[in-house]
Amino acid sequence: MEEIVGQDKAVPESAEAIIAGESAAEGAVPQHHVPLFHVSLKKLVIMFTLTFGAYQFYWFYKQWQALKQHYALEVWPIARSIFSIFFIHSLYDYVNGYIRETEREYSWKSEGLALTYVLVAIASGILNQLIKADDSSNFLIIVSLFLPLAMLYPLYQGQKAINFALEAVEHPINDRLTWLNWGWIILGALYWIMILGVIAVLLGVLW
Template sequence: MSDKTYAPPQARLATASDVQRPFYVVSKTKFMTLFMLTFGLYLLYWAYKNWQQFKQASGQPMWPIARAIFMLFYTHALYREANTLIKKNGRRHDWLPWDLASQFVVILLISHGLDGMSNRHPDNLWLDIASVALLPIQALVTFKGQRGLNAAAGDPQGESNARFTPINYVFMALGATLWCTMLYSMATTVN
C-alpha cells in the first residue's frame, strides 16, 4: 500500500496565464501606440477581444465579431458589464461608464462623418486634417473607457499586456509607413 493513500489531495494552482480575464487588458502606451499607428482600426480588434473574453468568462451566448463591427451600439453595454463586475468584486474605480460610452459613440460618429465627407470631397485637405486631428481625441476618450475595463479585469494599469508582440510591430510598421505616405501627400498638396 502506498504512503500517499492518506496524503491530502494536491490542488493544481492556476497561473496568471490560466486565469481568463473577463475583459481585454492593455496598457496605456500599447493602446495609444496601436490606436494611433493604425488610424483607429485597432478599435475593431479592441472591441472584438473585449466581447470575446467577456463571452468566455461569463458563458453568455453572443457573437463577439458582430458586437465589434457594431461597437457603436454595444459600447454602453460593454462598459455597463465592466462597471457591474467592479462593484460585484468590491472594487472601486472612479469613472462614469455611461458618459464615457456616450462620448465614444459621438466621437465615432463624427469621425465616420468626416471620413465620409472626405471621400466625397477628396480635394478638400481640411477634411483630412480634421479627421487626423480627431484621432488623438478619439484615442484618449476610448482609453478612459479602457481604464475601466482594466479595473474590472483586476489589472488597472494593464501591466499584463504592456509588451508589444511581433504582430504588433508588423502593424506598427505598416501604420508608420501609411502615416509617412499620408503626411507626404498632404505636404505636397499644400505646396
C-alpha cells in the same frame, strides 16, 4: 442576429443582471476565465496611434471574447467589434458590473465616455461623406484624417477602468509588444508616411 443593446440606459446592479439582458445561455454561471482583456495603457496608446485606430477592432473583439467566455454569453465578438458604436455602452456597463461584483468602486464617467466615442465615430463618417461630395476643402480633408484618433481617449479611460477591475483577479500581463504587434506597427508606420505625404501636398509643402 444579435439584439442591439449598446444603447441601454440602465446600468445593471450586478454582472448577473447584465447577463440576463445579454441573452446568456440558459442557466449559465460565470466560468473560470478572465472577464476582460488586459492591455497596458502605454501599449494601447502605441498600438492605437501607430495603426491609425485599427487596433480598436482587435481591442473590442478581445473584450467581448473574454466576456463571452466568462459569462457564457450568446454574443458574437466579431460583430460587436465591427459595430462597436452600438455596443460600447453595453461593454462599459459590463465593466461597472464586474467592479461592483468584486465589491469595489471606481469613479469614471462611463456613459459620457461611451457617448463621446459614438459621436466622434459619427462625426468622422459625416465628414467623410462631405468630402466625397466636395473634396475642394483641404482643411476638411486634413481634419478627417486625424479625427478618428480622438476615439482613443474614451478607449484609454475605458482600459483604465478595465485594468482596475482586473486587479481583483489573476490575469496575463499584456504590456510588451509582440512580433505580431511590430508587424502591424510597421504597416501603420507606412500608412502614417503616406498620410503625412498627402498633408504635405495639400499644404503645398512639396509642390
